[in-house]
Amino acid sequence: MHIEILKEGGVTAPKGFRANGLHCGIRKNKEKKDFMLIVSDVPCDAAAVYTQNLVCGAPVTVTRENLKNGKAQAVICNSGIANTCNADGIEKAEAMCALVAQYTGIPAGDVVVASTGVIGQPIDLAPMQNGMQALVDGLSEHGSAAAAEAIMTTDTVKKEIAVRVALSGGKVCTLGAIAKGSGMIHPNMATMLSFITTDANIAPEMLKAALNWCVHRSYNMLSVDGDTSTNDTVAVLANGLCGNARIETQNDDYAAFCRALFKVCNYMVRMLAKDGEGATKLVLCEVQNAPDEETARVLAKSVIRSPLVKTAMFGSDANWGRVLCALGYAGVRVDVHKIDVRFSSAKGEICVCTDGAGVDFSEEKAKGILSEDAITILVDLKAGEAEATAYGCDLTYDYVKINGDYRT
Amino acid sequence: MHIEILKEGGVTAPKGFRANGLHCGIRKNKEKKDFMLIVSDVPCDAAAVYTQNLVCGAPVTVTRENLKNGKAQAVICNSGIANTCNADGIEKAEAMCALVAQYTGIPAGDVVVASTGVIGQPIDLAPMQNGMQALVDGLSEHGSAAAAEAIMTTDTVKKEIAVRVALSGGKVCTLGAIAKGSGMIHPNMATMLSFITTDANIAPEMLKAALNWCVHRSYNMLSVDGDTSTNDTVAVLANGLCGNARIETQNDDYAAFCRALFKVCNYMVRMLAKDGEGATKLVLCEVQNAPDEETARVLAKSVIRSPLVKTAMFGSDANWGRVLCALGYAGVRVDVHKIDVRFSSAKGEICVCTDGAGVDFSEEKAKGILSEDAITILVDLKAGEAEATAYGCDLTYDYVKINGDYRT
Numbered sequence: 045m046h047i048e049i050l051k052e053g054g055v056t057a058p059k060g061f062r063a064n065g066l067h068c069g070i071r072k073n074k075e076k077k078d079f080m081l082i083v084s085d086v087p088c089d090a091a092a093v094y095t096q097n098l099v100c101g102a103p104v105t106v107t108r109e110n111l112k113n114g115k116a117q118a119v120i121c122n123s124g125i126a127n128t129c130n131a132d133g134i135e136k137a138e139a140m141c142a143l144v145a146q147y148t149g150i151p152a153g154d155v156v157v158a159s160t161g162v163i164g165q166p167i168d169l170a171p172m173q174n175g176m177q178a179l180v181d182g183l184s185e186h187g188s189a190a191a192a193e194a195i196m197t198t199d200t201v202k203k204e205i206a207v208r209v210a211l212s213g214g215k216v217c218t219l220g221a222i223a224k225g226s227g228m229i230h231p232n233m234a235t236m237l238s239f240i241t242t243d244a245n246i247a248p249e250m251l252k253a254a255l256n257w258c259v260h261r262s263y264n265m266l267s268v269d270g271d272t273s274t275n276d277t278v279a280v281l282a283n284g285l286c287g288n289a290r291i292e293t294q295n296d297d298y299a300a301f302c303r304a305l306f307k308v309c310n311y312m313v314r315m316l317a318k319d320g321e322g323a324t325k326l327v328l329c330e331v332q333n334a335p336d337e338e339t340a341r342v343l344a345k346s347v348i349r350s351p352l353v354k355t356a357m358f359g360s361d362a363n364w365g366r367v368l369c370a371l372g373y374a375g376v377r378v379d380v381h382k383i384d385v386r387f388s389s390a391k392g393e394i395c396v397c398t399d400g401a402g403v404d405f406s407e408e409k410a411k412g413i414l415s416e417d418a419i420t421i422l423v424d425l426k427a428g429e430a431e432a433t434a435y436g437c438d439l440t441y442d443y444v445k446i447n448g449d450y451r452t
Numbered sequence: 453m454h455i456e457i458l459k460e461g462g463v464t465a466p467k468g469f470r471a472n473g474l475h476c477g478i479r480k481n482k483e484k485k486d487f488m489l490i491v492s493d494v495p496c497d498a499a500a501v502y503t504q505n506l507v508c509g510a511p512v513t514v515t516r517e518n519l520k521n522g523k524a525q526a527v528i529c530n531s532g533i534a535n536t537c538n539a540d541g542i543e544k545a546e547a548m549c550a551l552v553a554q555y556t557g558i559p560a561g562d563v564v565v566a567s568t569g570v571i572g573q574p575i576d577l578a579p580m581q582n583g584m585q586a587l588v589d590g591l592s593e594h595g596s597a598a599a600a601e602a603i604m605t606t607d608t609v610k611k612e613i614a615v616r617v618a619l620s621g622g623k624v625c626t627l628g629a630i631a632k633g634s635g636m637i638h639p640n641m642a643t644m645l646s647f648i649t650t651d652a653n654i655a656p657e658m659l660k661a662a663l664n665w666c667v668h669r670s671y672n673m674l675s676v677d678g679d680t681s682t683n684d685t686v687a688v689l690a691n692g693l694c695g696n697a698r699i700e701t702q703n704d705d706y707a708a709f710c711r712a713l714f715k716v717c718n719y720m721v722r723m724l725a726k727d728g729e730g731a732t733k734l735v736l737c738e739v740q741n742a743p744d745e746e747t748a749r750v751l752a753k754s755v756i757r758s759p760l761v762k763t764a765m766f767g768s769d770a771n772w773g774r775v776l777c778a779l780g781y782a783g784v785r786v787d788v789h790k791i792d793v794r795f796s797s798a799k800g801e802i803c804v805c806t807d808g809a810g811v812d813f814s815e816e817k818a819k820g821i822l823s824e825d826a827i828t829i830l831v832d833l834k835a836g837e838a839e840a841t842a843y844g845c846d847l848t849y850d851y852v853k854i855n856g857d858y859r860t
Contacts, residue, residue: 099780163773365571372507402572448767
């Protein structure tokens with residue numbers, strides 16, 4: 045099953061989707077887009093996953109309600125203000141959906157709404173009301189990049205991808221996505237957002253199952269700083285326009301769709317990790333030969349989350365003791381006397397610990413391997429066949445700088 | 453019940469304890485003491501708590517075994533090498549106890565042994581064998597400071613305290629302690645160590661109960677970077693020489709002893725937090741009016757551990773949204789719409805959030821309050837009467853610096 049990665053297109057690569065992004069005035073900097081819209085020509089099946097934080101942004105509450113029937117046709121989002129911890133947040137988020145209805149005719153209840161930016165400051169609807177006509181007028185089949193730019197906060201690069209996979213009956217479905225992260229939780233906070241579109245025809249419960257499977261192994265394995273934002277949302281809209289036989293069971297088409305969706309999520313997670321606040325390196329932890337997948341997941345996340353591991357990666361320091369330490373306090377049973385640890389990158393691979401004890405290795409070679417901008421920490425438990433990968437980044441001076449004086 | 457804080461004395465303040473610390477050669481820097489011994493003139497009742505990390509230093513394993521009978525008479529400790537993740541660690545830790553027996557006559561099984569330093573490098577016994585005679589010869593009733601210096605790693609100040617409390621029958625008992633931390637987990641590594649001595653006469657099971665009660669509310673509420681070291685140990689030795697009626701039940705003397713022990717632990721935890729790696733500020737989170745103490749504890753720790761809260765404190769930024777966010781993902785049920793947040797320090801107090809939503813406040817006044825070197829984040833849940841305090845520090849450039857290139 046081949047999954048083709050498209051060079052361009054993002055959320056507008058699948059048939060029947062248009063998007064746009066512009067500066068409406070929520071942010072002071074006029075160079076910075078702050079408002080975006082994605083619409084489908086026809087109603088979509090839809091699913092989403094949200095932050096588990098009890099302090100939950102008003103847009104998350106409204107989107108959750110709107111997606112209860114598994115239907116949506118548009119995504120509206122602003123950056124600059126998170127619309128969280130305000131007395132009238134729900135009202136404002138609903139007003140954003142109503143704006144979509146007013147200007148596009150899409151029912152307000154079929155809108156996914158999101159916001160990202162500062163918590164606890166009221167959001168002003170006026171700039172969005174004033175900018176909505178231009179936003180709708182500019183909707184285009186090439187509008188994904190503008191939409192991707194409009195959701196960026198401290199992100200340093202815009203995040204887009206599209207992929208294509210063959211389904212049965214000679215049909216080909218396309219999936220596209222845009223995302224923003226940076227800090228996972230953006231300072232002050234807020235928000236990993238990811239909007240995925242597809243022209244596959246798939247029943248909402250199957251779409252939800254596919255999304256959950258993928259998110260469990262991608263977004264949920266991502267940690268930039270261990271903080272969980274209040275507004276995180278991953279939403280997927282499927283409009284069915286590629287013409288495949290509707291996916292209603294776990295058949296071959298479901299498997300193909302799931303693989304393609306995972307490709308999109310996996311790509312985004314790497315992009316988000318690498319562009320974590322202040323990060324200079326993408327750091328992966330692969331736990332291999334675990335007794336079960338959950339054990340592997342917990343261990344991989346513990347390593348990726350450790351500030352001491354993260355600073356060591358920043359310093360290109362083969363400080364494997366910190367890896368063992370993070371495995372030891374992860375809270376799952378594991379025989380630490382069987383663990384091997386290796387570091388790998390484009391420069392090669394080096395074994396630094398066997399059976400839980402250090403081995404002689406060339407510090408120079410290790411330094412070379414860890415000086416690359418994408419590093420994998422390989423942990424072999426020698427205790428089964430399950431595996432998991434967690435995604436993160438190094439902890440740097442710039443992380444402290446960005447977060448130490450974000451608001452000032 | 454008055455607890456008097458003594459200006460001097462540390463672990464040698466209680467009757468019948470002597471200590472010493474010197475440079476024996478485990479560390480290359482000859483200016484840096486790396487070897488210390490504390491002995492009691494008579495056998496002691498003893499108790500200890502240890503790291504929960506599965507990757508556990510060899511000295512912890514040996515101490516745990518030695519304290520099974522609730523008896524000890526000496527503490528030996530080196531800095532420079534953690535004696536963890538080595539094939540022959542147990543053997544080496546036992547050899548350290550045997551050294552004490554050889555030179556002092558105290559049975560090897562009555563020795564608390566600890567090590568702090570680099571993980572995964574073998575420890576060389578020769579420097580300790582060569583230095584042992586001088587270490588024993590130098591044991592003194594004024595030796596606490598030398599012992600405290602010998603266990604420091606990246607600590608910037610030595611940590612000592614002694615307190616005195618009246619017991620029944622006109623007896624007065626003294627408690628003393630030394631500790632090291634810095635990084636909670638010191639990089640690569642390891643280790644919060646705290647050795648407490650007392651001349652109280654107290655049964656080992658009561659001593660254990662008192663220690664557990666205090667540690668639960670002090671050391672276990674401390675987080676510098678969220679990492680849990682492999683060698684953490686808090687040990688207490690009670691030699692009974694103050695002559696009080698042996699404490700064998702939860703009587704008034706037990707209560708007085710417990711309060712005094714908590715004073716010692718609480719002081720040390722503040723010292724350890726304030727001297728956390730790279731820290732410029734002591735940061736406390738007090739959760740008030742919680743439905744129960746465990747809820748208060750979990751919430752307070754979540755706030756203190758959040759990298760985003762920690763960087764905001766570094767930047768003197770009244771970024772209360774990050775506090776709410778950390779409360780929201782702590783994993784306990786709480787009504788976020790009832791939460792008030794205030795910041796306080798020697799400069800005053802300011803309310804920044806009421807009923808889960810932001811209030812107007814003077815950024816200038818807030819900045820002034822947060823620019824102090826000891827800050828308290830007050831969280832009022834308005835949901836009960838329980839409370840808890842967690843202890844931590846800010847996250848700074850220096851934390852990244854210290855941990856990014858520690859070994860090189």
